[in-house]
Amino acid sequence: MSTITNNKLPDERVSNATLIRLIQWADQHNSHYVAAALCELQERRKADNQEPAGYHVIKECGRVGCSVATLKEAEKTRDFWNKKWTIRPYFYSAAPAPVVPDEISPKQASRSYGGEVHGYRDGWNACRAAMLQAGNSPVTPDGWISCSERMPEDEQEVIVQNKLGYRYVSYFDEQSGLFFDMRGGNQINCIEHILVTHWMPLPAPPRQ
Numbered sequence: 001m002s003t004i005t006n007n008k009l010p011d012e013r014v015s016n017a018t019l020i021r022l023i024q025w026a027d028q029h030n031s032h033y034v035a036a037a038l039c040e041l042q043e044r045r046k047a048d049n050q051e052p053a054g055y056h057v058i059k060e061c062g063r064v065g066c067s068v069a070t071l072k073e074a075e076k077t078r079d080f081w082n083k084k085w086t087i088r089p090y091f092y093s094a095a096p097a098p099v100v101p102d103e104i105s106p107k108q109a110s111r112s113y114g115g116e117v118h119g120y121r122d123g124w125n126a127c128r129a130a131m132l133q134a135g136n137s138p139v140t141p142d143g144w145i146s147c148s149e150r151m152p153e154d155e156q157e158v159i160v161q162n163k164l165g166y167r168y169v170s171y172f173d174e175q176s177g178l179f180f181d182m183r184g185g186n187q188i189n190c191i192e193h194i195l196v197t198h199w200m201p202l203p204a205p206p207r208q
Contacts, residue, residue, distance in 0.1 A: 052089035162195040
């Protein structure tokens with residue numbers, strides 16, 4: 001009689017040998033639950049061995065207050081805002097390719113934002129222009145500054161790029177070391193998915 005242990009089977013052995021036999025058995029007995037459970041187990045094992053893509057700082061109400069790249073940043077953010085908040089890692093299976101949005105007009109900006117329409121439009125289009133300038137090259141284009149080298153001035157409006165290749169117009173807060181979607185923002189305005197790695201100053205406005 002076999003004994004159940006806590007020893008983990010190698011991934012290759014489980015996926016190639018055990019899983020094949022188990023699926024065949026499940027098909028013969030019209031039972032797919034065991035195969036599904038094993039597949040889920042494999043996914044969990046992969047997640048256990050995967051480095052987190054970043055860390056969520058979770059408010060007391062259970063909502064994500066902010067997301068940062070490292071555990072150290074998460075602890076710093078939590079301690080800055082509320083030490084009762086918790087920290088939770090999250091994972092990505094694959095990074096999606098960045099998508100360049102269409103240009104936006106003042107009318108579209110008014111429907112989307114309803115506030116400072118021209119500022120919203122200019123920020124959107126500046127971000128779009130930077131993405132088009134970068135192209136599809138994996139090399140960081142000239143003009144981008146690594147966050148590990150230096151950070152923007154306090155409350156400086158800049159274009160930022162995160163680990164997933166997405167770009168945004170943001171304001172940097174020197175005190176917290178975070179980027180926000182508005183000047184003088186608080187934890188409510190922290191861009192939750194930003195994980196910034198590089199930044200650059202906004203381009204000069206177009207000549208009239």
